[in-house]
Amino acid sequence: MLHLLKNGFVNFLRSRHWGVHFRRLPMLEQLASTPVDAGISKAMGERLRDAAHAAEPALLQSLNTSRQGLDDVQVQQARAQAGWNSISQDKPMSRSEHLWLCFRTPFNLLLTVLAIVSWMTGDAKATAVIGSMVALATGLRFWQEGRANKAAAGLQAMVSNTAAVLRRTVQDEEARELDAPPSRLSALQAMRELPVRELVPGDIIQLAAGDMVPADCRLLTAKDLFLAQSAMTGESMPVEKFAQLPDAAQHNPVELCNLVFMGTNVVSGAGLAVVLTTGNQSYLGALAGKVSAMDRSPTAFQMGVNKVSWVLIRFMLVMVPLVLLINGLTKGDWTEALLFALSVAVGLTPEMLPMIVTATLAKGAVFLSRKQVIVKHLDAIQNFGAMDVLCTDKTGTLTEDRISVERHLDAWGDVSQPVLDLAYLNSYYQTGLKSLLDVAVLAHAERASLVDAYAKVDEVPFDFVRRRMSVVVRDSAGAGKIITKGAVEEILQVSSSVQAAAGVLDLDAGLRQRIVATAEALNAQGLRVVAVATRDTPAGQSNFGVADEAGLVLCGFLAFVDPPKESAAPALQALARHGVQTKVLTGDNAAVTAKVCQQVGITEQVIVLGGEIEQMDDQRLAQVVEEANIFAKLSPAHKERIVRMLKANGHVVGFMGDGINDAAALRTADIGISVDTAVDVAKEAADIILLDKSLMVLDQGVQEGRRTFANMLKYIKMTASSNFGNVFSVLIASAFIPFLPMLPMQLLVQNLVYDFSQAAIPFDHVDAELLTQPQRWNPADVGRFMLFFGPISSIFDITTFVVMWKVFGANTPERQALFQSGWFVVGLLTQSLIVHMIRTKRIPFIQSRAAWPVGLMTLVVVAIGIYLPMGALAPYFKLVPLPGMYFVFLVTVLLAYMGLTQVMKKWYIRRYDWQ
Known part of the structure; x- marks a missing residue:
């Protein structure tokens, strides 16, 4: 049983329970360590290789598409065959699957085994109580996670990734004719930004820097297209992709130069591609089953919970066998001793930890969702x-994110309209990464008529090494020019001259120094400076690359204002x-x-x-x-x-x-x-x-994260110290008392009621001083806290044993019910009070008050604790009414317990601080 608990808890921590189904795809984090051919079938590899080597017309015909894209009818037909473009791992679980996963925790499994044992031994009452504990833990968790999942799904829908897709808007036969005039086709097609999940095989998509590749695709055109595909191949450097057919000797799909895969991203350049496969039929989808079967590496948060939980498990591995041996040897009834030891194991187990963690984190997510x-x-x-x-x-x-062009200047710092004109043509015709700078340039709509006088020839897309980009245009007379804009230093590297009012001057060292000084003066005013350069191009040249960015004439600068x-x-x-x-x-x-x-x-x-x-x-x-x-x-x-x-x-x-x-x-x-x-x-x-545009939400998020952590830590400290104290008391009582200090069923009922009260912890207040510094898991602190505060409750438990034995005469097996009832009430009420003592470093009820849900649950637990032995349900739990003088003793014990805890808490804070 303990082996099940130990292994189950570790597996539980590594499962997707903690992620609550809205985290980034683990495939993208694990594929780098997975063989590139793992999990894909031979048929899939052959299909990808065939698509890569097929001539473009034949490939498009096989996909029932064309360069002009699909129309709505074709899209519906393709979706009926391929489904939505989503991977099964991303799909939410059904309610039945979610309920099973909420139940399948090591704690619930332990309780279920205990319930089966109780049922087999004819103890229907214990079976009912234990079953109630399982139902409570499972139900609360199912409800909390369900709320969190629903809220997360609604929020994530607001930021779903999109793709630029070429779709035809008219569905008549004429529009589908591949030999239709180009002007007719251009009037019938439109580039749309659509959610990635709506893509189907045959869609024509545009790729640009910054895009995630939304499906497995074959490139139709590519211009300086570099992709980061380390998730697929483990390569750290971006890989260049081309539209031409690959070498016939290449067989590994990932290495084929004209294929791009879902989950990779475009670093620089641009391209046009046709979608081959989507969703589970994609390369990434095929790997999903294999990768999702792997254990995901635990996060720092999971590792912290894991370490803290191991502290509790180690105590359990020591204490439970001792309880079994002592009771078995002293009482002689090994069956009853086993049941009691299992009950103690349940008492040491933080059954509500998964629910408390989920509830506190979900509450934090809801709080942040209100902050957008x-x-x-x-x-x-x-x-x-x-x-x-x-x-x-x-x-x-x-x-x-509202950059505007503040100035357009020549190299000497004077206003220059030609510089803005050149920049406008550059920004208008580029198809790569459209930055905010381009948006600001294109906002000068009065320059839009310029584009009518030029036609685009080619472009050299931006990348973060060159820090510049170029377009090549040709006017109606056939004269061509390359227009380059980028960072000042990088433009100067490829410029050999500078435009002046009197003509073009060679760019010597003196001029370079003056130009740099002009740019630095603008920078010192908080303006972001981009340089613009140009030169004429040969009439017959139609293909251009980075090597053509040379011998340029520096024309001037654009200065952008980007207010904080x-x-x-x-x-x-x-x-x-x-x-x-x-x-x-x-x-x-x-x-x-x-x-x-x-x-x-x-x-x-x-x-x-x-x-x-x-x-x-x-x-x-x-x-x-x-x-x-x-x-x-x-x-x-x-x-x-x-x-x-x-x-x-x-x-x-x-x-x-x-x-x-x-x-x-x-x-x-x-x-x-x-x-x-x-x-x-x-x-x-x-x-x-x-x-939201406001950054104040960052500080609010930090505080909410610390509030969440503080409430989780409260539960762990409360449960660990209280349960350890109870078990320590059990060991002492078992050694000297001729009967069980509390029946297994009574111990379980006490644990059930206490755990029920802990459901309010996520809604508790947190003292302001706990929000001022970063909070981290500290397993050593939890263990020290448990050893320090647990025995305090044992002092009053032993006092209760003595009083019940000596004063109230509960000192024979025939009067054990009175002894057990007395300790039941003391144990439950001290556990409830410890919540208020440990939830704050301040003086409880005076300097720091718990939130009303916590206070209400405490009152409910106190009422239940007193009612059970005194009310009509007492016989069902083998409890008996307590004499009036007992309650005088009870009040005294509770006040003394609170006072000693407060004194020891101050000493503990001086020595170890309070997390």
Whole structure:
């Protein structure tokens, strides 16, 4: 039985119970360690290889589609065959499955075995009581998790990922003709943003930087398309994909250059693809069954609960065999001794722990949902409270997401309309990552007529290494030009001359220094600067790449204003008051970052640049991340490395970001925070998503996480100390009393009533001082607390034994019912009072009052405890009425117990503090 409890609890902690079905896909976290061909059938591999090697017309015909996409009728037909584009692991469980999982805990299994034993021995009353305990624990958990799941489903629907899909809007036969005139087809098709789950095989989708690949697809076109597919292959570097047919010798589907897979994400570039398979028929879906069968690595939260629970299990492994041996040897009835030992095991088992944890976390999720915060999995709430370092991106997180063009200047700092015109053409024709800067440029609608004079030829998409992007256009006369915009330093690297009023000048060292000084002066004003350059292109050239970004003529700058959020400064101040450091990690330059940080209240600045980080080993970086609070000019790899170093230094790290360059850091952090306007890959990587623009919700979330943790810890401390004290008393009584100090059924009833009262703990108040510092699991503290406060109750239990034996004459087997009734009431009422004593470091009832649900449940338990031996139900539980003088003794014991506990609590706080 104990072996079942020990192994079952560990497995239980590793199960998906704690996740409550709204966490990121574990497949994406585990696939890197899974063989790339694991779990997929030979037929699936052949289908993917055939699709990769098929000629485009034949492939599109086999999928009943065309380059112009599907119409509504075709979509319905495809969905009837393929279903919705979702993986079975993401689907919510049925009510019956959920009920079974709520029941299938080691605690409930232990109680069920005990109920069966009681039924087989003819003890119907014990069977009923134990069955009630199982029903209560299972029912409460089922109800709480059901509410949490329902709330989570509604919230997550608000931030579902979407895909750009080409769909035809007219369904007549003419529209379906592949030889229809291009003008006719373009009038009948439209690019739509649709939820990913609505995709079907045959859909034509557009991919751009920041997109999650929504299904397994074959590329039709690709331009500098790089994908991060480490989840599939374990490769740390992005892989370039092409539209051309792969080498016939290639057989591994993941290595085929023109296939992209669900769950990977686009790092840079753009492409057009046709959907091959969706949902469970995809490569990722095929792996879901194998990967979901694996044990998911426990999170920091789960590991904390696991360690604390092992403390309780170790005590149980010692105490229960002792109870069995002592009672078996002294009483001679080994069957009754076994039942009593099992009852003691139940008494030491925190049956309500799963429900309390779920209820407290769900309450936190509901609180945050009212603040427009989506919690993707419940564990994140406790991590929120444990966070002591918040790393945040700058743009779109500390600043508003309404960037505007403040100035358009030539290289000398004078207003220049041609610079804005070139930037407008660049932003309009690019199909890659549309940043807020592009949105700001395109807001100048008065320049829209420019596009009528030009046609797009090609583009070189943005990436985070070059930090620039280019488009190539041609005018009506056939003259072409490449237009490049990007970070000033990167544009200067590929420029050889500069546009001046008198003509084009060679870009010598003096001019470079002057141009950099102009840009730095704008940065110092808090403006973000982007450089624009151009040059003519040969008439016959139609394909362009990174190598063509050379010999450019620098035309000037765009200066963008990106004001900080009004809530940023007070939010960071509030976090600092609650023990959370803020560190800014950005790809922007140091001058702009320093200005924005000063505006949000970060006045003491230690700045480190990405180039400096490149030169540091891990040992040096581990020291630097503690000293610096601003990191600028960072690549995505830099951000991830900084977060990893902070975690290695023992911090619980949160990361807030909204861009594709933040995804790696979001996944690495203990808690990833993003916003609903973030790119798909950032939202997928995040644990928490903010729907509100205000950052004050961060501090509120931290406090709610700490409140949640404090209430969970209350239950564990209360239960551990109280139950340990009771079992310690049982050991003493069993050694000296010729009968059982309490019958197994009575012990179970007492445990049932006490556990019922604990259902109110998630709604209790938390003292303000417990919210000022990060809270973490400390198993050693729980064990010390149990050993320190448990024996206090044993002092009064032993006093009760003596009084019942000497004063009330309950000293023979014939009068054992009176002895058992007396201890039953004392034990239940002291357990109820310990709730109020241990829930706060202050003086209970005077300096700190429990929430009304906790107070009400205490009164209910007291009433039940007194009624059971005195009322009509007493014979059913083998209890007897207690004499009037007993209640004088009871009041004295309770007051003395509270007074001694308060005195010892003050001594404990002085020596060990109070978590």
